[in-house]
Amino acid sequence: MQTLSWLLALLLAGGAFTAQAEGVRSAAMLSHTCAGCHGTEGASAGEVMPTIAGMDKGYLLKVLEDYKDDVRPSTIMGRIMRGYSDQEIAAIASFFASQPWVSTERPIDGELAYQGELIHQQRCETCHTDGGRGQDARSPRLAGQWGPYIAYALETCRARGASCKKRQGAERVQVLEDAEIQALAHYYESQK
Missing domain, CATH: 1.10.760.10 (Cytochrome c-like domain)
Known part of the structure; x- marks a missing residue:
């Protein structure tokens, strides 16, 4: 009888442990x-x-x-x-x-960033407001983001063509030249 009580206690403890582990x-x-x-x-x-x-x-x-x-x-x-x-x-x-934003701290090409700012103002500011700092459920923050990542994301969207068109702003990305993508990447990375 004592063995049965011990076994029952062990099973109950195991069940409590499992319930606790699921909530972790x-x-x-x-x-x-x-x-x-x-x-x-x-x-x-x-x-x-x-x-x-x-x-x-x-x-x-x-x-x-x-x-x-x-x-x-x-x-x-x-x-x-x-x-x-x-x-x-x-x-x-x-x-x-809920975590704080952390901008990159890399040196950038100032002239290229200036060219990117002009492109941003012409083509991107309506969605990526405040120099790329503005964001909402449809537009991510770009200011302070890694330039190489931004270039990769823009190049990938441009290369995917029609499959990328479901994303907001994709039609604007489709017409970007390589030099414009690099300029935008430098501009956004320079913004903090």
């Missing part, structure tokens, strides 16, 4: 998976990985859902996002949105 998946814990590429708390240290800390929650949520649903092409993000529930994806978006 906090937004911060879920987001640590992202640190390898996007940096600790979303402040990327690599020039081809975007900083995601401080981005608009609605924008992050849409991007992550698009990765999960294979709407947004990726090499690894789609596979990662399919491992999370919709609630977990919302928690990850909330976590990164």
Whole structure:
């Protein structure tokens, strides 16, 4: 009888441990998976990985859902996002949105940045307001983002043509020349 009581106590303790372990998946814990590429708390240290800390929650949520649903092409993000529930994806978006923005600290070509500012004013300011600092659920922050990442994102969108047209501003990206992409990348990286 004593063995049965001990076994029952062990099973109940195991059930309590399991219930406690299920509740451990906090937004911060879920987001640590992202640190390898996007940096600790979303402040990327690599020039081809975007900083995601401080981005608009609605924008992050849409991007992550698009990765999960294979709407947004990726090499690894789609596979990662399919491992999370919709609630977990919302928690990850909330976590990164609540982190402070960290701008890059790299030297840039001032003349190229000036050319990028002119292009920005003509083609991009309506959505990416305040020199690229403005953001909402449809437009990400660009000011202070890694220039090489911005160039990569613009080149990728331009190369995808029609498949990128679902994204806001894609028609403007389609007509950019290589030199204009580099100028925009320098301009946005120079903004803090």
